[in-house]
Amino acid sequence: MTDPETAPTAASADRFSRQARFAPFGPKGQERTAGATVAVVGLGGLGSWIAEHLARAGVGTLRLIDRDLVEASNLPRQGLYGDADARGGRPKAEAAAERLAAIGGPTRLEPHVAELTRANVDRLLGGSQLVMDGLDHFAGRFLLNDWCRRERVPWVYGGAVGGTGAVLRIDANRGPCLRCLFPGAASATGGDTCDTVGVLSPLPALIAALQCSEALRLLAGDVRPGRLWQLEPWEGRALAIDAGPSAPDCATCRREAYPALDPAADDGDVRLCGRDTVQVAARGGADLDLAAVAARWTGLGELERGRFLVRIRQHGLTLSLFRDGRALIQGTSSPATARALYERLVGR
Ligand SMILES: [Zn+2]
Numbered sequence: 001m002t003d004p005e006t007a008p009t010a011a012s013a014d015r016f017s018r019q020a021r022f023a024p025f026g027p028k029g030q031e032r033t034a035g036a037t038v039a040v041v042g043l044g045g046l047g048s049w050i051a052e053h054l055a056r057a058g059v060g061t062l063r064l065i066d067r068d069l070v071e072a073s074n075l076p077r078q079g080l081y082g083d084a085d086a087r088g089g090r091p092k093a094e095a096a097a098e099r100l101a102a103i104g105g106p107t108r109l110e111p112h113v114a115e116l117t118r119a120n121v122d123r124l125l126g127g128s129q130l131v132m133d134g135l136d137h138f139a140g141r142f143l144l145n146d147w148c149r150r151e152r153v154p155w156v157y158g159g160a161v162g163g164t165g166a167v168l169r170i171d172a173n174r175g176p177c178l179r180c181l182f183p184g185a186a187s188a189t190g191g192d193t194c195d196t197v198g199v200l201s202p203l204p205a206l207i208a209a210l211q212c213s214e215a216l217r218l219l220a221g222d223v224r225p226g227r228l229w230q231l232e233p234w235e236g237r238a239l240a241i242d243a244g245p246s247a248p249d250c251a252t253c254r255r256e257a258y259p260a261l262d263p264a265a266d267d268g269d270v271r272l273c274g275r276d277t278v279q280v281a282a283r284g285g286a287d288l289d290l291a292a293v294a295a296r297w298t299g300l301g302e303l304e305r306g307r308f309l310v311r312i313r314q315h316g317l318t319l320s321l322f323r324d325g326r327a328l329i330q331g332t333s334s335p336a337t338a339r340a341l342y343e344r345l346v347g348r
Contacts, residue, residue: 012106016058029220030058034106036219039063039128041116041144043092045194045204046158046211047134048079053212054132055100061108062100065124066092067115068273069320069328077201089320091308113308113322115281116140118261121147130215131155136194138182145170145178146258154218158211162197163234165207168243169214169226180247195275203233270335273328278338282325290323297345317341
């Protein structure tokens, strides 16, 4: 499977010599890693560290997918970002790609400033050999779960909230999926989040590292099933068990049903992202000319134009608009206020 694009050069052989010397991984594992495309979905507390580990490990192509902007409250636990990114409200995918490019190495970086949805999941994840979960909400994880099972792509679930973290590698076509493990979570709302119960920096970094260990093992061709890990470092507890077979009543594993991909399901076009930010998505999607939008907004407020967005500040609210018609409105927790501003500035 070696082709001229992925054949190791002398420089890359030296760069990766320590991991290639680790016998279970070996030169073969390095070669396979260099030929792989991996999607990292969510670039927060988990995904930022995942992206860094996998770039440093020499993954061939990394798709960096995130919908959010860097905020100051991210900096204690999210790698790859700094004060300047938070002050500038930069998209995480853009800031992450820039930092990873500065680290160097042969990895091809593809930043995508987008929320993963049913409408774009084929385009954003298609062609990847592995998907890494850096998300912080179950709705997105079930979309990953169902897409990956349908397309026979393995993915690595990770979660870290409060004092507890968990990891499971979900194989392409055997063993339990996320729906087997958390049958009620697909429709659950609320629950603990890092906004409500907090989290300390070492936990997401630890969970991300474990997710990457599972990822590299898989990329190296180790066919042993993934284990279900549960870690509580503050309490000094760790557990790793065989995940066992699929649940006997799992719709996805047993009947090839993929509810999260069902076009009839309602996504909701307005939702709260964190404490003080509301996301509004374009109804039916969009493909905006951001330069034209910026021209239209001239004189309406303080304007800013980035590679992936156009932003306006008005009456204490900041609206960041992306090409797909999605906007993040900062400075409010009211969906109605956010929707009203969106309709006034962007339209319906
Ligand atoms: Zn299942």
